[in-house]
Amino acid sequence: MRTCWIGFAALVTVGAASGAEITATIVSTGPGNPFAAKIIAQSLLKAAGIKLDWREPACLRIQLSELTPEDLRPGALGVSYPYSGCSKPITIYMDRVRARARTSAHEPVLLGYVIAHEVTHVIQSVDRHSATGIMKANWSIRDYDSIYKKRLQFEPEDLLLIRHGLASRSNQEALAIRSDREHVPPKRIRSGYSEQTLWSSQPNF
Numbered sequence: 001m002r003t004c005w006i007g008f009a010a011l012v013t014v015g016a017a018s019g020a021e022i023t024a025t026i027v028s029t030g031p032g033n034p035f036a037a038k039i040i041a042q043s044l045l046k047a048a049g050i051k052l053d054w055r056e057p058a059c060l061r062i063q064l065s066e067l068t069p070e071d072l073r074p075g076a077l078g079v080s081y082p083y084s085g086c087s088k089p090i091t092i093y094m095d096r097v098r099a100r101a102r103t104s105a106h107e108p109v110l111l112g113y114v115i116a117h118e119v120t121h122v123i124q125s126v127d128r129h130s131a132t133g134i135m136k137a138n139w140s141i142r143d144y145d146s147i148y149k150k151r152l153q154f155e156p157e158d159l160l161l162i163r164h165g166l167a168s169r170s171n172q173e174a175l176a177i178r179s180d181r182e183h184v185p186p187k188r189i190r191s192g193y194s195e196q197t198l199w200s201s202q203p204n205f
């Protein structure tokens, strides 16, 4: 697991982070409607103090790709760019999410969690994973069980990193975050570059 810590512009309280709003849109050429997954991702991020607003025009684009080549980040369910703000889209390998879901009814739940995971990388703007919870790099069979019951949560450290990411002025600009405190129009993004992938584990089901 790679871990990369970067400096934050400021520390904030829980109250200051509340009300942050990020606009996002899903681009999909595959079958199905991701409506239920959008609601689940919204709910997960709301619990972390983020209002994920699905509308156009959007800052953050999420592409649901199909026909993923086997040799493209083998096993990964998605990829995001923690230091790129809205300048690079998140890609979710929808065919792999579909294959990983235990049943078709579980598919939107799993997609919602993958969206929340990748969006959180961008909001946190750090190159890291957690040992447990939504931001774990490799979900276990038990984690998948929790996902399908909608019980898997962010661990406290991730909530703190989300607050730090929301408080960072440069990240606010990169993500065009609107909050109760101030509105900062997008001007520039972080110069750093990194890529984060969510790798699926290999449960025996």
Ligand SMILES: [Zn+2]
Pocket (backbone or CB within 6 Å): 117, 121, 129, 135, 136, 137, 196, 197, 198, 199
């Ligand atoms: Zn990840």
